[in-house]
Amino acid sequence: MLPVTYLGLPLITKRLSKGACSTLVERITARANSWVSKALSFAGRLQLVKATLISMQCYWCNIFLLPMSTIKECERVLRTFLWGGRGRSKVKWADVCKPFSEGGLGILELKTWNKALLLKHLWSVLTEDSIWAKWCHAYLLHNSNLWTATLHGHLSWSWRQILRLRPLVKEHLIYKCGNGEHFFPSRSRKGSPPYTP
Template identity: 55%
Template sequence: MKVYWSSIFLLPSEVIKECERMMRRFMWGGNGNSFKQSLVKWSKVCLPWQGGGLGIKPMKAWNQALLLKQIWNLLTDHSLWVQWCKLKLIRKHSFWKTPSTGPLSWSWRQILLL
């Protein structure tokens, strides 16, 4: 579910903090709801294997990467969704010159700001 929502919306920082809190609790406590003292800092756990961590990606970086994939799809794909976006949202501009103001949804504005 995290991957789905992260690929569509730029998640608010409070949501990211809460999700990472549940992941930490699950890792150290078992079910995600119970509280147990962490044995290692979360920033250390998120380091790559070579750096001594477990290779878990920080959720903010994961969220931005998935949204950037949407931009890549807009620039390279020819699916029905991309055609609709070009027709309704990008219109006569190139993607890089599309204004991020006006009557746009919050999600689309955040993608443009990335």
């Protein structure tokens, strides 16, 4: 890891380590400790978790696939603050992260949200004509198909992690054929999945 940061994120050339993520954990811990949780109601602590502490993590999740050890450490800080630092959690964290309609508190589950934010990058490459998407096709994919691009070569660790999420993308793709005029692979946009009858 280079000894510099950009917009609060470490500039890394290799795998994101637990040590590189220590800054994130420290910031979340410091922010949680700055609030006097005992003087707040449970509803107040819940709102601070959802509005502030989660957003601090999402900023990193939008760029890196965080190590599981970091995810668990962040969740530990959130649990401690949410329950007022009193003993064990009253409800399983997996249940807390469920939507209100399913009996949860609507807190974002970090592991799932991390993957969802990274999937947005793949979606951008598939659907957008932005400068970043064009750059990805020209320099990262070398004008090849997104679905067949290999993980070999001089690719950054972060880009490899994003490409490894391609099977998850395929599970949720919905094809809209219409009259079939623009569905043939030779006329489909660059990076779109191959046609299968």
